[in-house]
Amino acid sequence: xxxAKLFEIIIAASLINNFVFTRFLGLCIFFGVSRKMExxxxxxxxxxxxxxxxxxxxxxxxxxxxxxxxxxxxKIIIFIGIVAGFVQASDTVMRKVSPGLxxxxxxxxxxxxxxxxxxxxxLINAGEHYSFIESLVFALGSGIGxxxxxxxxxxxxxxxxxxxxxxPFRGTPIAFIVTGxxxxxxxxxxxxxxx
Amino acid sequence: xxxTGTINYFDLIKNGIFKENTIFKLALSLCPSIAVTNNLxxxxxxxxxxxxxxxxxxITVSPMRKFIHPRIRLPIFMLIISGWxxxxxxxxxxxxxxxxxxxxxxxxxxxxxASILARAEMFASKNxxxxxxxxxxxxxxxxxxxxxxxxxxxxxxxxxSLWGYQIIHAKPLLILVLPxxxxxxxxxxxxxxxxxxxxxxxx
Numbered sequence: 129x130x131x132a133k134l135f136e137i138i139i140a141a142s143l144i145n146n147f148v149f150t151r152f153l154g155l156c157i158f159f160g161v162s163r164k165m166e167x168x169x170x171x172x173x174x175x176x177x178x179x180x181x182x183x184x185x186x187x188x189x190x191x192x193x194x195x196x197x198x199x200x201x202x203k204i205i206i207f208i209g210i211v212a213g214f215v216q217a218s219d220t221v222m223r224k225v226s227p228g229l230x231x232x233x234x235x236x237x238x239x240x241x242x243x244x245x246x247x248x249x250x251l252i253n254a255g256e257h258y259s260f261i262e263s264l265v266f267a268l269g270s271g272i273g274x275x276x277x278x279x280x281x282x283x284x285x286x287x288x289x290x291x292x293x294x295x296p297f298r299g300t301p302i303a304f305i306v307t308g309x310x311x312x313x314x315x316x317x318x319x320x321x322x323x
Numbered sequence: 324x325x326x327t328g329t330i331n332y333f334d335l336i337k338n339g340i341f342k343e344n345t346i347f348k349l350a351l352s353l354c355p356s357i358a359v360t361n362n363l364x365x366x367x368x369x370x371x372x373x374x375x376x377x378x379x380x381x382i383t384v385s386p387m388r389k390f391i392h393p394r395i396r397l398p399i400f401m402l403i404i405s406g407w408x409x410x411x412x413x414x415x416x417x418x419x420x421x422x423x424x425x426x427x428x429x430x431x432x433x434x435x436x437a438s439i440l441a442r443a444e445m446f447a448s449k450n451x452x453x454x455x456x457x458x459x460x461x462x463x464x465x466x467x468x469x470x471x472x473x474x475x476x477x478x479x480x481x482x483x484s485l486w487g488y489q490i491i492h493a494k495p496l497l498i499l500v501l502p503x504x505x506x507x508x509x510x511x512x513x514x515x516x517x518x519x520x521x522x523x524x525x526x
Contacts (some may be wrong), residue, residue, distance in 0.1 A: 150502050155353040156437060204412065204431050205405040212401060244354055244435040251431055296518035297510075300350045304510030311503035 134265045141269030144318055147245050148277040149311040154245040158277065159303055161239070168282035174236040176271025178218065179246055182211050183267040186250035187260055200254070207250045215240055245274060280310060332457040339461025345438045346469040346509070347516045352436045356473060357505035359426045363486050366474025367467070368422050372411050372430055374463030377439055379407045381459035384447040391448070400443045401434075408434045438462065477508050 147153045161171045186207050194200050219237050222230045240246055249270055253263040284306055293302050343349060346356050355373075360366040383403050391399050412430050415423045423430070433439070442462055447455040478484060481500030483491040498504045 152358040152502070152505065153354050153432070155357070156351060159350065159353070201409065201413070204409050204434055205402065208401055208405050208434055209398075212398065244432045247435050248428060248432060251428060255428075294514075296521060297514040301510045301513040301517065304506045304513065308503045308506030308510065311506055312498075312501075315501065315503065 130261075134262065137262060137265050138269040138272070139320065141266050142273035142276065143314070144320055146273040146277060146314055146317075147248070147270055148274060149307070149314040151248075153248050154243050154274060157239060157243045158274075158281065158307075159300060161236070162278050162281040162303075163285055165279070165282045165286060167236075168278040170233055171236045171239075172271070172275030172278050174233045175240060175243075175246075175274060176268065178215065178237070178240055179249055179271050180264060180267045181218075182214050182246060183249045183253055183263055184260070185214060186210050187253060187258075187263045190250070190254050191260075203251065203254055207247055211246050211250075245270060277310075281307065284310075332454070335454060335457040336461035336464065339458065339463070340465040340468055343462070344465045344469060344516075345462060346466065346473075347513050349438070350513075351438045351441070352466070353509070354432065355426075355429045356470060356509055357502075358429050360470055360474035360477055360505060360508075361481065361500045362478045362484075363471070363474045365422055365426055366470040368415075368419065369426060369429065370463075370467030370470040372415065373433060373436070373439075373466050374460070376404070376407050376411055376433055377442065377463040377466075378456065378459035379410075380404050380439055380443055381447040381455040382452055383407070384443045385450060385452045385455035388448045396444070396448065397440075400440055400448075404439055404443070405434045438466070473505075473508055473512060476512075477504065 141147075145151060148155065148158050157171070161167045189206065189210060190200070190203065194203065194206065215237055219230075219234065222234065222237070249263075249267050253266060258266060281303075285303065288302065288306070297305075345351050346353065352373075355369050359369045380400075380403055384400060387399075408431065411433070412427070415430055416427065442458060446458045450458070475485070477499045478486075479490070480496040481494065481498070481504060483489060483494050496504075499508055
């Protein structure tokens with residue numbers, strides 16, 4: 129039962145309820161870093177790993193500290209503290225431990241703390257009462273979904289640079305319309321599994 | 324800064340609505356502009372929530388600006404913002420439970436709005452309380468204005484209704500209420516505003 133349920137969570141989080149196309153979160157980052165394939169891949173890797181660790185941390189804090197003390201109404205403040213603190217800490221540690229990796233992925237770390245998905249995942253985990261494993265898997269699925277979205281978008285935008293777009297639509301507006309077309313395709317996944 | 328007397332409050336508000344409109348000009352805080360705008364009521368409620376948080380954050384940060392050490396200012400701003408968002412979140416949950424059920428997550432995510440943090444950092448931490456108040460009102464109204472326009476078109480053309488009341492008995496463009504339609508609507512409106520400002524520059 130467990131494995132099947134976990135698999136369902138991954139599929140649902142990455143394809144059916146894709147954060148970018150059906151929940152519309154993380155759009156600032158999505159439009160910001162999807163100009164080049166290389167940055168899109170770097171962002172996806174950093175993002176997925178940060179999200180898994182920070183959602184694990186928030187799960188522990190939520191269930192072992194906030195629920196017993198009955199302070200769950202402070203969840204917004206505490207989660208954003210955890211995420212921002214963790215991002216800052218990993219920034220510092222990475223700079224010391226592996227400068228090579230920091231040079232490649234460091235800039236994405238700074239961007240991540242302003243991303244709403246990274247805060248939405250712990251909030252949804254707390255709202256749905258997921259178990260520890262389930263929330264980890266949900267974070268992984270969301271990361272995969274974000275990566276899929278970024279990579280599709282980056283490959284289209286590299287071509288779009290060469291296209292002759294009407295002048296008022298250049299840049300963000302045309303990116304929005306392209307995203308709309310992809311989102312339309314993603315509605316096709318909605319009947320994939322019953323939740 | 325001691326330029327309180329020279330700042331024109333009306334200009335501050337106009338700046339927020341037109342010149343630095345959060346959504347159409349700066350392309351920031353886009354998530355709720357699509358997520359909650361498939362009907363007019365949710366769009367307006369979300370806009371009011373953001374307006375409230377922006378104003379309260381600005382007038383909280385401004386008087387405290389001399390006591391906050393510059394090196395720890397960002398965590399402090401985040402704390403202030405999340406405090407006010409929690410207030411908004413709980414108020415909405417108590418007084419508008421139906422709308423809250425649909426958009427509760429997005430209200431909580433006002434915390435992660437780049438625009439609110441940016442105004443606290445760029446404006447309220449450098450100015451006295453009155454200009455900060457009007458700057459907050461201007462930016463918030465700009466956001467409210469953008470959400471109202473987007474949700475007006477999406478509900479009217481997608482469902483043929485406004486604020487839940489049926490106005491025309493047809494659904495001219497059903498696609499606009501679908502998730503994908505939100506992207507189209509925002510893209511087209513952004514293009515339109517760019518076109519307007521280009522025309523303005525030329526002649």
